Amino acid sequence: MPISEKRLLTPKFSHIYIEETVLEHPVSSSIIRHFPDSNIITIRHYKDVFNRRKQNFHLQKRSPKLILATAKPPFLYRGAEVCENFGHGSFHCTSSILNCLFDCEYCYLPGRYTSANLVIFVNIEDILSHVQHLLRISSLYLCVSYDTDLLALDRLTSFLARWLEFAAVNPDLLLEIRTKSGNTASILTRPPLDNCILAWTLSPDQVIKKYEKKTPSLDTRLRTISKLMEHGWKIRLCFDPILRTPSWKKDYINCIHYTLSMLPARSIRDVSLGCFRMGKDYLKRARIIRPDSDLLWYPFKLENGVYTYPECTRREMLNTVSREISRFLPREKIYCMGDFT
Amino acid sequence: MILVTVAMQCEAKPFIRHLGLKKVHDINVFPVYANERWKLIVSGVGKIRSAAAATFLLTRDLGNSHGFVLNAGVCGSGDTKTPAGTPILINKITDHDTGRSYFPDMVWAHPFAEGSLETWSRVLKVIGSSHQIDHLVDMEASGFFEAASRFLTPDRIAVIKVISDHFDSSRVTAGEVSMLIERCLPPVAGWVESISGSTFGKRPVFRRSEEQYMLKVSNNLRLTCTMVLELKSLARYHKLSGGNLEDLLAPYISMEPVSRKEGKIRFAHIRKKVVNP
Numbered sequence A: 001m002p003i004s005e006k007r008l009l010t011p012k013f014s015h016i017y018i019e020e021t022v023l024e025h026p027v028s029s030s031i032i033r034h035f036p037d038s039n040i041i042t043i044r045h046y047k048d049v050f051n052r053r054k055q056n057f058h059l060q061k062r063s064p065k066l067i068l069a070t071a072k073p074p075f076l077y078r079g080a081e082v083c084e085n086f087g088h089g090s091f092h093c094t095s096s097i098l099n100c101l102f103d104c105e106y107c108y109l110p111g112r113y114t115s116a117n118l119v120i121f122v123n124i125e126d127i128l129s130h131v132q133h134l135l136r137i138s139s140l141y142l143c144v145s146y147d148t149d150l151l152a153l154d155r156l157t158s159f160l161a162r163w164l165e166f167a168a169v170n171p172d173l174l175l176e177i178r179t180k181s182g183n184t185a186s187i188l189t190r191p192p193l194d195n196c197i198l199a200w201t202l203s204p205d206q207v208i209k210k211y212e213k214k215t216p217s218l219d220t221r222l223r224t225i226s227k228l229m230e231h232g233w234k235i236r237l238c239f240d241p242i243l244r245t246p247s248w249k250k251d252y253i254n255c256i257h258y259t260l261s262m263l264p265a266r267s268i269r270d271v272s273l274g275c276f277r278m279g280k281d282y283l284k285r286a287r288i289i290r291p292d293s294d295l296l297w298y299p300f301k302l303e304n305g306v307y308t309y310p311e312c313t314r315r316e317m318l319n320t321v322s323r324e325i326s327r328f329l330p331r332e333k334i335y336c337m338g339d340f341t
Numbered sequence B: 001m002i003l004v005t006v007a008m009q010c011e012a013k014p015f016i017r018h019l020g021l022k023k024v025h026d027i028n029v030f031p032v033y034a035n036e037r038w039k040l041i042v043s044g045v046g047k048i049r050s051a052a053a054a055t056f057l058l059t060r061d062l063g064n065s066h067g068f069v070l071n072a073g074v075c076g077s078g079d080t081k082t083p084a085g086t087p088i089l090i091n092k093i094t095d096h097d098t099g100r101s102y103f104p105d106m107v108w109a110h111p112f113a114e115g116s117l118e119t120w121s122r123v124l125k126v127i128g129s130s131h132q133i134d135h136l137v138d139m140e141a142s143g144f145f146e147a148a149s150r151f152l153t154p155d156r157i158a159v160i161k162v163i164s165d166h167f168d169s170s171r172v173t174a175g176e177v178s179m180l181i182e183r184c185l186p187p188v189a190g191w192v193e194s195i196s197g198s199t200f201g202k203r204p205v206f207r208r209s210e211e212q213y214m215l216k217v218s219n220n221l222r223l224t225c226t227m228v229l230e231l232k233s234l235a236r237y238h239k240l241s242g243g244n245l246e247d248l249l250a251p252y253i254s255m256e257p258v259s260r261k262e263g264k265i266r267f268a269h270i271r272k273k274v275v276n277p
């Protein structure tokens, strides 16, 4: 953003909207302490601000505000069809934060929410006790970083530590935390957990620079992963979404070589692959918000309500990428969303 | 265009003077004053009048989404520490009757104090023990905001109120109201001017000539409405990914219009060229 434009805007989190009922909540107080200069505005319900009609997502993304709220049941929802479930029947997601600090052009969040402001549901204890209750009935595969990047916001919320503590005493829970962040502070202070999958999304630097704005570089992500591997964690790598850029083949092959020659194979839990895909309505809205995105305006094919590359294109991309990965890792470690031969 | 709504003539006067606005004589529903960039309407007191005036102006004059609308005027304040004459940028408006709150987007940097405002349907004179009002009170903002947010995104709507009294409005004369607003007008007008023109890098993807090109091709190939939309979408992708739109469409520009069947075949060629360049 040009400096002159930046000067016109209030800084990130200059205003914190907070539901009256969580004014005294310890997580609220701790978050507010990070922003002594912010204006605090009390609200009755987070949707009064978050769900206003006709919001300018584009502008809000440049000057996002925080909304502190109470999560209400249902706290969990079934994983979407477009997400890999790694063969687990009971695959669920939960969102203790809506929206993200990063700005990936392929993200579905602008299609899902009308606002770019961040909602943090401070009553994490209610979500945890609900999960505890469900675990009495059956085991659970739970993704806790789907509508956000939990790690990127962990300095503010410390939610990750809560989830890790919880997973440590609940072996029937399989937790997945997907991220692009370089922030590992709360992970490195505790021993690795078998039932917690830390998953890093990796992309070629060319893709990161053009389409994953505000995210750490590939090197930063790899350094972070290495640090955790040294600490004993087995990490899931996600090349997802793979994007069809003009130089995609060269870029992804280089990126895979670079990544897998740097990270020890024994510390890689598995690799997940998937081509770009987005629900029909989400893509429609995302395109309105980004009328100048060559990525989103690609002439995708609509298949079962999901826009993605044509089947032969997808197969070519996934086969190319998985072939390269299989030079370093056994095939059983490669999970693939969709077509793959 | 910057649109302004005020409730009373004494609130309008400083704007008219400061901005050099002229009366618009062909409008007689509300008093309206304008120059090339600003248009001001005097709604009358009360939230319904304010909503009606905002709707009137926004329906007539909102030519593009870069429009900006401001509700300005005076308000009462329960906070005696903030002196009369202080301009406040409102970050929350609550309608006293319905309890509903409205939130302008606070994305623009500004030099003003901020506050929350409650819109009442009657003049609030004395605060009895049952009323705990430590913020600002007016009679228009909730109606104004409800109406304006039908037309514009909440970052294009602002409410700035100048404190005129501390719930003792009977003592404030029309002349004093004008004077209080007059003093705040340079920073208020300057601020609105600076943000109202900002588009934040959102420039149209197509040039006018390219739009015309697409229209001509659509006509020559007798495309259906759905195909026209697809053509625009393909053209957008082609251009955004570095292709030359005029080169792509040139073969279909100077041709005679073809039959629908032939048009469909040629359209398929365009699609193929874009998808597999």
Ligand code: SF4
Pocket (backbone or CB within 6 Å): A099, A100, A101, A102, A103, A104, A106, A107, A108, A109, A146, A147, A148, A149, A180
């Ligand atoms: S990191 Fe994930 S959630 Fe955040 S913007 Fe990127 S894709 Fe969206």
